[in-house]
Amino acid sequence: MPSSVVCVDASFILRLLIGGPGEEKAAEVWKEWEGTQIIAPGLIFYEIGNALHRLVLHGTLSPKGAEEFMNTALNLGIKTYHEDWLFPTAMQLARKLKLPAVYDAYYLALAQATNTELWTADLKLYKKARKAVPLIKTL
Numbered sequence: 541m542p543s544s545v546v547c548v549d550a551s552f553i554l555r556l557l558i559g560g561p562g563e564e565k566a567a568e569v570w571k572e573w574e575g576t577q578i579i580a581p582g583l584i585f586y587e588i589g590n591a592l593h594r595l596v597l598h599g600t601l602s603p604k605g606a607e608e609f610m611n612t613a614l615n616l617g618i619k620t621y622h623e624d625w626l627f628p629t630a631m632q633l634a635r636k637l638k639l640p641a642v643y644d645a646y647y648l649a650l651a652q653a654t655n656t657e658l659w660t661a662d663l664k665l666y667k668k669a670r671k672a673v674p675l676i677k678t679l
Contacts, residue, residue: 545577545654549647550587551661553616555679557609558601562661562679569659579654581646582622588613621650629653637668648673 556566592609595601601609629649634642644665651658651673658676660666666678 547651555661565679582620
């Protein structure tokens with residue numbers, strides 16, 4: 541049984557898998573989380589798949605590379621939540637924080653509901669949400 545729980549968003553997992561600013565920190569905290577239950581809303585894998593697809597379209601990643609990264613993401617052991625009770629809170633948070641889309645608010649809602657840290661590589665989200673959701677952390 542995990543001793544603790546942490547929530548991650550797609551940007552964190554993408555940073556862990558394909559690199560970019562903060563990749564060392566992402567790898568460091570991931571290693572520290574051994575034995576920790578990693579959670580996310582079910583949409584995490586759709587967002588990761590979409591980001592990988594965009595990299596393929598831009599020619600920065602091969603289709604085979606995208607497939608390999610997606611398979612790795614799917615096998616990280618992330619427990620996903622598809623619960624309807626996230627919807628109202630996510631919608632409220634998206635409005636309150638003036639987010640351009642509701643996707644990020646699902647991660648915030650899950651972190652709030654489970655009283656867990658939310659780790660993101662998205663600095664814009666972090667800056668908008670840190671007062672409303674103090675458990676948000678960034679690389």
